[in-house]
Amino acid sequence: MPTEEITLENLNPEAFIEEQVAALKNAVGDAVAINALSGGVDSAVVTMIGHKALGDRLKTYFVENGLMREGEPNQIVGWFAALGVPVEIIDASDKFFAALKGVTDPEEKREQGITQVFYKDVFAELVKESGATVLLQGTNYTDIEETAAGVKRQHNVFEQIGIDPEETFGYKVLEPIISLRKPGVRAVARALGLPSDISERPPFPGPALAARVIGEVTREKIATVRKATRVVEDELADSGAFQHLAILHEDMVTGVRGGKRDFGGQIEVRCWESADAVTATPTEVPFATLRRIADRIVEEVPGIVSVTYNIATKPPSCIEAV
Amino acid sequence: MPTEEITLENLNPEAFIEEQVAALKNAVGDAVAINALSGGVDSAVVTMIGHKALGDRLKTYFVENGLMREGEPNQIVGWFAALGVPVEIIDASDKFFAALKGVTDPEEKREQGITQVFYKDVFAELVKESGATVLLQGTNYTDIEETAAGVKRQHNVFEQIGIDPEETFGYKVLEPIISLRKPGVRAVARALGLPSDISERPPFPGPALAARVIGEVTREKIATVRKATRVVEDELADSGAFQHLAILHEDMVTGVRGGKRDFGGQIEVRCWESADAVTATPTEVPFATLRRIADRIVEEVPGIVSVTYNIATKPPSCIEAV
Numbered sequence: 001m002p003t004e005e006i007t008l009e010n011l012n013p014e015a016f017i018e019e020q021v022a023a024l025k026n027a028v029g030d031a032v033a034i035n036a037l038s039g040g041v042d043s044a045v046v047t048m049i050g051h052k053a054l055g056d057r058l059k060t061y062f063v064e065n066g067l068m069r070e071g072e073p074n075q076i077v078g079w080f081a082a083l084g085v086p087v088e089i090i091d092a093s094d095k096f097f098a099a100l101k102g103v104t105d106p107e108e109k110r111e112q113g114i115t116q117v118f119y120k121d122v123f124a125e126l127v128k129e130s131g132a133t134v135l136l137q138g139t140n141y142t143d144i145e146e147t148a149a150g151v152k153r154q155h156n157v158f159e160q161i162g163i164d165p166e167e168t169f170g171y172k173v174l175e176p177i178i179s180l181r182k183p184g185v186r187a188v189a190r191a192l193g194l195p196s197d198i199s200e201r202p203p204f205p206g207p208a209l210a211a212r213v214i215g216e217v218t219r220e221k222i223a224t225v226r227k228a229t230r231v232v233e234d235e236l237a238d239s240g241a242f243q244h245l246a247i248l249h250e251d252m253v254t255g256v257r258g259g260k261r262d263f264g265g266q267i268e269v270r271c272w273e274s275a276d277a278v279t280a281t282p283t284e285v286p287f288a289t290l291r292r293i294a295d296r297i298v299e300e301v302p303g304i305v306s307v308t309y310n311i312a313t314k315p316p317s318c319i320e321a322v
Numbered sequence: 323m324p325t326e327e328i329t330l331e332n333l334n335p336e337a338f339i340e341e342q343v344a345a346l347k348n349a350v351g352d353a354v355a356i357n358a359l360s361g362g363v364d365s366a367v368v369t370m371i372g373h374k375a376l377g378d379r380l381k382t383y384f385v386e387n388g389l390m391r392e393g394e395p396n397q398i399v400g401w402f403a404a405l406g407v408p409v410e411i412i413d414a415s416d417k418f419f420a421a422l423k424g425v426t427d428p429e430e431k432r433e434q435g436i437t438q439v440f441y442k443d444v445f446a447e448l449v450k451e452s453g454a455t456v457l458l459q460g461t462n463y464t465d466i467e468e469t470a471a472g473v474k475r476q477h478n479v480f481e482q483i484g485i486d487p488e489e490t491f492g493y494k495v496l497e498p499i500i501s502l503r504k505p506g507v508r509a510v511a512r513a514l515g516l517p518s519d520i521s522e523r524p525p526f527p528g529p530a531l532a533a534r535v536i537g538e539v540t541r542e543k544i545a546t547v548r549k550a551t552r553v554v555e556d557e558l559a560d561s562g563a564f565q566h567l568a569i570l571h572e573d574m575v576t577g578v579r580g581g582k583r584d585f586g587g588q589i590e591v592r593c594w595e596s597a598d599a600v601t602a603t604p605t606e607v608p609f610a611t612l613r614r615i616a617d618r619i620v621e622e623v624p625g626i627v628s629v630t631y632n633i634a635t636k637p638p639s640c641i642e643a644v
Contacts, residue, residue, distance in 0.1 A: 310628065
């Protein structure tokens with residue numbers, strides 16, 4: 001699919017929505033389509049355009065992998081319900097935690113623990129049950145560029161779920177926002193009437209909080225980093241930063257509880273200034289705010305005795321630690 | 323040994339030195355004494371008082387355990403040479419690294435990897451070779467209190483080195499500064515003419531840089547944290563803080579090298595405001611200084627891609643991570 005970029009200057013969001021709705025109607029015909037909503041702006045826009053085009057013939061699923069932020073699944077589904085778009089929550093957290101057990105290598109964690117489970121175990125089942133032959137995906141123009149540059153790997157989604165599109169006539173993947181970059185996607189999200197919680201949503205990694213745990217990912221560690229993430233998002237929501245995050249380290253450090261030496265966990269806080277995530281510098285968060293974040297985390301997050309703030313740039317660091 | 327504290331108000335440093343020199347002469351008689359100089363103010367004061375009292379009959383050793391800061395052994399021995407006090411450097415780093423191999427538990431690291439090697443392997447040999455029957459130790463009044471409170475363990479040093487003082491008549495341990503707290507020791511150090519690098523020396527943990535490495539301690543990791551320590555001490559020397567340190571984490575984090583994802587190490591910087599190390603708060607180091615420290619560390623320390631700054635208090639954190 002040779003794709004030409006639509007720049008923000010050349011984008012008319014209303015006209016874009018009309019064109020994509022018409023294109024989807026035409027491409028899907030009488031078939032049933034399926035898509036997964038992650039809560040990010042890309043999949044949210046695809047969900048809205050898809051429902052405008054296909055109505056009930058688009059089945060939208062929100063896969064609860066157990067790795068989301070506090071209250072996230074119900075919140076996201078609630079926003080769509082308010083817009084009249086039904087989204088079904090699939091609780092697949094047991095499958096994800098089973099696959100993540102014992103996995104410490106970051107790449108294995110992403111690939112075997114999350115991507116493979118999502119496509120092979122969960123989504124493949126949903127495709128079969130739904131009878132869908134069309135898959136809507138929120139691939140955007142930056143994804144294509146990064147795949148070309150070798151930063152991301154391209155997946156043939158049907159191959160991922162065990163369906164060979166060449167042998168199995170009729171299956172197809174449609175990518176309504178492939179010509180847009182993130183600012184364009186956000187403009188279309190606003191034109192679609194999506195709440196600003198979605199249209200302006202900061203990027204969040206695909207593996208969700210699993211990307212925020214160094215070492216093996218367990219339910220307990222996800223619960224820990226989820227609580228710390230809530231504190232960081234509370235305190236830095238108005239920072240205007242590009243991204244802010246909490247990371248649970250695997251290292252244990254010495255702490256003091258009830259006057260006695262003890263070992264506990266460490267949370268690292270990162271807050272980034274960046275235009276495009278390619279380079280980034282740490283935000284100069286007021287020291288009093290950093291201290292309040294640390295005090296709240298050691299108070300509110302069981303097992304944590306130490307909190308740090310990232311002071312290195314990307315490169316040579318990265319936005320995420322995993 | 324029932325000890326009464328000499329408070330800073332009641333201390334006359336010159337008179338204290340005269341009294342301790344006389345007491346040592348009397349207690350040692352014609353015997354040969356031995357002591358270990360660590361570079362800290364306590365053992366430095368004991369070395370000076372000991373040499374005033376005993377001259378050549380005190381053998382002072384500096385045990386190079388391979389865990390010191392950059393240039394530290396030669397620098398310390400040089401300061402004493404300038405004062406006319408001979409100190410012999412014993413290179414025992416192979417023994418320490420052999421004992422530290424595979425040890426990850428912090429208590430085991432301190433006890434088996436460092437304390438036991440120091441006393442049983444290295445110092446026991448020096449006592450035998452020197453023919454010394456008297457050991458001078460820099461125990462101070464705070465050490466006694468902390469032992470009583472269960473924070474530190476009391477060691478009978480001769481038991482540690484395999485000599486039973488009850489069975490072996492004549493061995494004794496003398497502790498010339500046992501009635502002083504740290505400020506008193508520093509006042510005596512100044513009166514002895516020790517350079518301010520020693521008299522005002524910030525506390526440094528017994529296990530030296532091994533306390534600054536999370537997980538197994540190797541020569542390579544010590545070299546890494548040594549380079550980071552130099553940067554932190556350069557940049558925070560004038561901070562007026564109680565203590566500042568660099569910690570090498572065991573966790574590996576994602577970095578970017580030459581445009582490609584890679585994994586590297588993380589250095590944590592801590593800088594503490596404290597009166598007594600019992601409670602402590604992180605210093606509000608200017609953000610530009612923190613950023614400069616981080617830039618220098620990722621530039622000057624091979625293998626490091628990420629740098630953080632501690633923002634939690636003690637308690638529940640501790641001054642050191644190990």
